[in-house]
Amino acid sequence: MKTLPLIGITGRRKKGSDVTGVLAVQGELDIDLFFTNYGRQVSMAGGIPVLIPRDTSAEVVSKLDGIVLSGGADVDPAIHSPEEDPSLSKFEPGRDTHEFEILTEAIEKDIPILGICRGIQVINVHAGGTLFQDIPDHANIKKPYDDRHHKVRFATGSILSEIYGSEIKVNSLHHQAINKIGEGVKVVGWSSGGEATEEVIEAIEVDNSRILAVQWHPELLPGADPVFSWLTDQAAK
Numbered sequence: 001m002k003t004l005p006l007i008g009i010t011g012r013r014k015k016g017s018d019v020t021g022v023l024a025v026q027g028e029l030d031i032d033l034f035f036t037n038y039g040r041q042v043s044m045a046g047g048i049p050v051l052i053p054r055d056t057s058a059e060v061v062s063k064l065d066g067i068v069l070s071g072g073a074d075v076d077p078a079i080h081s082p083e084e085d086p087s088l089s090k091f092e093p094g095r096d097t098h099e100f101e102i103l104t105e106a107i108e109k110d111i112p113i114l115g116i117c118r119g120i121q122v123i124n125v126h127a128g129g130t131l132f133q134d135i136p137d138h139a140n141i142k143k144p145y146d147d148r149h150h151k152v153r154f155a156t157g158s159i160l161s162e163i164y165g166s167e168i169k170v171n172s173l174h175h176q177a178i179n180k181i182g183e184g185v186k187v188v189g190w191s192s193g194g195e196a197t198e199e200v201i202e203a204i205e206v207d208n209s210r211i212l213a214v215q216w217h218p219e220l221l222p223g224a225d226p227v228f229s230w231l232t233d234q235a236a237k
Helices: 036-044 058-063 095-108 118-126 159-164 226-235
Strands: 006-010 012-015 030-033 048-052 066-069 113-116 150-154 167-170 185-192 201-206 211-214
Touching (some): 006 058, 006 095, 036 048, 036 226, 066 095, 066 118, 066 226, 150 201
Parallel strands (some): 006 048, 006 066
Antiparallel strands (some): 012 030, 201 211
């Protein structure tokens, strides 16, 4: 029987008081949160989702076959663009350090990685790149999460063009995006058309590695998304 690949998924951290239904006495306790859609997509693609709590050592990577760097709060601007206004960002203390450690370990071990929304930003900043702090017309948060806000066109010959074709329509829940490209990062997708008027980097690949990342949320769109099949196929090798 073929062993299914183990796919690690990073998550968010909140206080108990931030979550409805938690007892008041538990308000100061930490809670790690993972949106179900990531694990559901991994399962549909033939993998086994493994949740990575914040306190987990990066050594967990050696037990995994693939990684999803999930969406969430902003990367701390002090890391990538210290001259920018910190009030424009809402970040989670400790998350950047933890995910950078996970990413470093995965790169060293050639573990395939899929970055989603915040994940694409983490990968770029980890490689020495920077971010635009606020692109409001891409934050389509007042409409349903699966509303296809604009198109993304892909570079010919890219892995993502093989996965999706030359162009697709995507949702859009981000207010930050890649500015300066990090070392080894290759841009392979750009926004176009729709309500988002400004062309923004929407997809990257990383040289000499098995790393893809997208700025939209494929896990929230209907059906099994093929980018998760790419991840599980790579993880099974």
